[in-house]
Amino acid sequence: MGISRFFRRAQWDRERLAEIESYVQIEADENIARGIRENEAYAAARRKFGNITLIREEIYRINSINFREAILTDLQYGLRTLRAHPTFTTVALLTLAIGIGANTAVFGVVNSVLLKPLAYPNPDELVAIRQVAPGATGLANVSDGFLLSPSMYVTYDEHNHSFQSMGVWANGLASVTGTGDPEQVRTVGITGGVLEAFRVAPVLGRWLTSQDQVPNGARNLVLGYGYWQRRFGGSQSVIGRTVRVDERSWQIVGVMPRGFRVVGADFDLLMPFLFPRTNLALAGFGYRGIGRLKPGVTIAQANADIARMLPLWMDSWTNGPGTNPHFYERWRITPAIRPLKTEVTGSVGNVLWVVMGTIGLVMLMACANVTNLMLVRVGGRQQEIAVRAALGATSSRIVGTLLAESGMLGLAGSFFGLGLAWAGLQLLVAIGPGQLPRLSEIALDSEALGFGLLLALASTLFLGLIPAFKYVPPRVAESLRSAGRSATSSRERHHARNILVGAQVALALVPSTHHCRQRSSAMTSKIAVVSFALHFPSGASSQRPTSPRLLYTS
Amino acid sequence: MPRRESPLQNEMLQGTLDMLVLQTLVLGPAHGHTIAHAIEQGSRDVLQIEHGSLYPALHRLEDRRWIASFWGTSENNRKAKYYRLTPAGRMQLIAQTTRWEQVVEAIGRILKPVTE
Numbered sequence: 001m002g003i004s005r006f007f008r009r010a011q012w013d014r015e016r017l018a019e020i021e022s023y024v025q026i027e028a029d030e031n032i033a034r035g036i037r038e039n040e041a042y043a044a045a046r047r048k049f050g051n052i053t054l055i056r057e058e059i060y061r062i063n064s065i066n067f068r069e070a071i072l073t074d075l076q077y078g079l080r081t082l083r084a085h086p087t088f089t090t091v092a093l094l095t096l097a098i099g100i101g102a103n104t105a106v107f108g109v110v111n112s113v114l115l116k117p118l119a120y121p122n123p124d125e126l127v128a129i130r131q132v133a134p135g136a137t138g139l140a141n142v143s144d145g146f147l148l149s150p151s152m153y154v155t156y157d158e159h160n161h162s163f164q165s166m167g168v169w170a171n172g173l174a175s176v177t178g179t180g181d182p183e184q185v186r187t188v189g190i191t192g193g194v195l196e197a198f199r200v201a202p203v204l205g206r207w208l209t210s211q212d213q214v215p216n217g218a219r220n221l222v223l224g225y226g227y228w229q230r231r232f233g234g235s236q237s238v239i240g241r242t243v244r245v246d247e248r249s250w251q252i253v254g255v256m257p258r259g260f261r262v263v264g265a266d267f268d269l270l271m272p273f274l275f276p277r278t279n280l281a282l283a284g285f286g287y288r289g290i291g292r293l294k295p296g297v298t299i300a301q302a303n304a305d306i307a308r309m310l311p312l313w314m315d316s317w318t319n320g321p322g323t324n325p326h327f328y329e330r331w332r333i334t335p336a337i338r339p340l341k342t343e344v345t346g347s348v349g350n351v352l353w354v355v356m357g358t359i360g361l362v363m364l365m366a367c368a369n370v371t372n373l374m375l376v377r378v379g380g381r382q383q384e385i386a387v388r389a390a391l392g393a394t395s396s397r398i399v400g401t402l403l404a405e406s407g408m409l410g411l412a413g414s415f416f417g418l419g420l421a422w423a424g425l426q427l428l429v430a431i432g433p434g435q436l437p438r439l440s441e442i443a444l445d446s447e448a449l450g451f452g453l454l455l456a457l458a459s460t461l462f463l464g465l466i467p468a469f470k471y472v473p474p475r476v477a478e479s480l481r482s483a484g485r486s487a488t489s490s491r492e493r494h495h496a497r498n499i500l501v502g503a504q505v506a507l508a509l510v511p512s513t514h515h516c517r518q519r520s521s522a523m524t525s526k527i528a529v530v531s532f533a534l535h536f537p538s539g540a541s542s543q544r545p546t547s548p549r550l551l552y553t554s
Numbered sequence: 555m556p557r558r559e560s561p562l563q564n565e566m567l568q569g570t571l572d573m574l575v576l577q578t579l580v581l582g583p584a585h586g587h588t589i590a591h592a593i594e595q596g597s598r599d600v601l602q603i604e605h606g607s608l609y610p611a612l613h614r615l616e617d618r619r620w621i622a623s624f625w626g627t628s629e630n631n632r633k634a635k636y637y638r639l640t641p642a643g644r645m646q647l648i649a650q651t652t653r654w655e656q657v658v659e660a661i662g663r664i665l666k667p668v669t670e
Contacts, residue, residue, distance in 0.1 A: 019586060019609065022633055023605065026587045027587060
């Protein structure tokens with residue numbers, strides 16, 4: 001009841017005040033009935049009651065003193081004991097800090113990458129329009145899905161019933177020449193419908209739409225935020241200026257906001273595809289589809305919609321005279337739309353969850369270690385506990401003392417741990433592993449902090465309660481009798497520690513086996529091809545591009 | 555922090571007041587005003603209590619779950635907080651009354667030879 005009464009004080013005070021008021025009313029009523037004038041009747045009632053403030057203070061004290069005093073002394077005592085054993089305190093703190101830090105950091109990654117919705121408006125409606133073609137030989141990479149061709153895009157865009165808007169995109173590289181040093185930049189080519197689907201407003205200018213997709217028309221492009229800052233210094237007057245990209249002049253019509261990506265792809269330039277909407281071939285499967293579903297349309301319905309349009313696609317286009325457009329039926333092209341989030345996170349999800357589980361086990365081990373230390377410490381203090389019990393300390397007070405000590409360890413540990421987690425995440429983002437999607441969104445946010453504090457709380461209870469279960473209530477007579485003599489500990493005393501050590505060995509095996517598995521799979525997949533690409537536009541300046549880019553595929 | 559002495563803080567009397575309050579509630583639920591007057595009148599005004607000091611006692615008794623409270627309306631239509639005896643309170647009353655009678659009897663036995 002101790003804690004609840006402390007927090008309910010204010011409410012109780014209000015209630016008592018109302019009660020006292022009611023007393024005065026009733027007493028005054030009686031006085032008036034006896035014929036006393038109203039003012040005097042109330043004054044007399046108050047006199048009879050006594051000093052209201054004094055009474056309220058009295059009740060307030062009933063509810064506070066014991067609780068606050070107990071917690072304060074427990075904390076002071078805990079601090080003293082921790083300071084008296086610096087080695088124990090340091091080891092315990094370090095263990096907890098590393099455990100909590102690692103867990104918070106990994107949770108931060110899992111939360112930012114897997115749990116949080118994508119940073120687009122209504123992200124649940126966004127889907128990746130994928131297809132698979134189990135019958136295709138050689139051409140279609142099965143794991144990556146069967147990409148769309150321009151003619152497919154045109155067919156789907158014109159005849160679908162499922163999407164508010166849809167489009168295709170692909171990333172590439174281009175050379176920017178003209179102003180300043182020639183530079184190779186990352187581009188994302190898009191058709192109309194892509195930006196409409198994402199619904200992210202530009203910071204300057206406008207989107208690219210299907211109007212910009214006219215072959216031999218005006219060539220317009222949109223800048224990425226980073227490139228705008230880097231190359232144009234974030235200038236507001238950038239709209240309408242021209243840049244030379246791959247030897248052609250393009251006009252800047254917009255700038256996308258910071259952090260905007262096309263699915264997972266970061267870009268410097270967003271450029272429209274300039275393929276015509278007529279006279280397209282069936283083939284050319286090199287484009288990724290994205291769409292925003294109409295409200296209420298399910299992925300299954302959208303899949304059925306695409307499946308319906310596939311024959312239409314084969315009827316509408318040809319690969320040239322003499323070819324059979326229905327040849328593709330043998331490839332068994334099947335739509336396999338999935339939520340955009342799945343497309344972005346890909347297979348990283350499984351890996352991250354395994355890492356999360358592993359690091360959770362490490363946390364358990366850290367807790368078991370520190371608990372073991374605590375057990376030894378508390379075991380050595382059995383006599384002290386027995387004396388306190390003999391002098392009248394209740395079990396809850398003794399448990400309180402232990403919890404105060406472990407609580408301070410947990411709190412300080414989490415403080416350092418959160419620092420570690422923050423530093424770790426900074427490092428991770430700085431290194432920027434390529435396989436990790438949504439890297440820029442990773443941060444130690446309030447959810448991760450909350451997770452860290454929750455861990456601290458759980459470990460505090462773990463550390464404090466296990467010794468408490470073992471040594472409280474203390475066997476006073478036994479402890480005091482053995483105080484003078486035997487220095488060896490009883491078999492029973494070892495029991496809890498043996499269990500902990502056994503659990504630790506078991507837990508320690510799990511991360512190492514996972515590590516082995518990871519390593520062996522990495523060995524087999526590390527056969528990689530490194531290719532080197534440099535693009536020199538003919539007739540451009542004779543200077544070499546300043547930032548050649550290494551590509552490597554595995 | 556030193557505790558200030560408040561009326562009826564005296565331990566002997568405090569226990570007694572608890573007992574008297576519990577006894578008053580045996581007859582049925584009552585609010586603070588009624589309880590105070592019942593004790594005064596029941597003792598034919600020998601026990602003069604400052605009515606305010608009753609409230610910390612009521613609070614303490616409620617905290618120990620010996621009495622329970624609810625808001626109701628008084629005889630002359632005022633909102634008032636009523637207290638009633640809980641089963642635990644009834645047990646406590648029996649225990650305290652027994653103890654009280656033992657003490658009174660013991661003290662009486664000691665005092666008797668002197669008065670005779």
